[in-house]
Amino acid sequence: MLHGLGQGPESWKGMLEMLPNGANILCPDLFADCPEPVYDRLYQTVCQICEACCGPVHLGGLSLGAVLALDYALHHPEKTASLLLIAPQYRTPTGLLRLQNAVFHLLPERAFRESGLTKRAMLRLSGSMEKLDLSEMLGTLKCPALIVCGERDRANRRAARELADRLPAELHWIGGSGHTVNTEAPEALARAAEIFWKREGVF
Secondary structure, eight states: BBBTTOGGGGGGGGHHHTTTOOOOOOOTTTTTOOOSSOOHHHHHHHHHHHTTTTEEEEEEEHHHHHHHHHHHHHHOGGEEEEEEEOOOOBBBOOHHHHHHHHHHSSSSGGGGGGGOOOHHHHHHHHHHHTTTTOOGGGGOOOOEEEEETTTEEEEEEEEHHHHHHHTTTTTEETTTSOHHHHHHHHHHHHHHHHHHHHHOOOO
């Protein structure tokens, strides 16, 4: 499970506690060895993690983590058993990105402390994703996929619907949750993930 921007491995704790005992789920820290990351470096980190696993992986992530998971699955179908994509995008919404970066520029450095990245690193990472677009490859995805999105996540609801139609994939809404479903509604996320993963033979 790949965490989102401004999160770390601990963001999955609530969800993991709700899953069956013995669930073998790896939650890497994407920024641990990459203090000033750009998208391509993070993607290579994901590739190394997945290649170190025996056999195909059941891969998932939230937001940035979901984009990385989808990107990996599209380029490495033989290594991907299933996808759990939470609050995903498949191409960068440039208008939203520019608005986000404008807000980042106005924020003081201390506002970024909990994200694990500096203000400069956050802006650099955002900029490195400006031209990201996986649209043309979506039709090549072969593995089962579950898309999860919070009903109050206005920035990602449209992309979630479009992605579910284009893959195709199952779409599941989490009532009352915003963007960070893994911390806002971990129990509901765990229920959806468990049903999906049991069907795919994870448990």
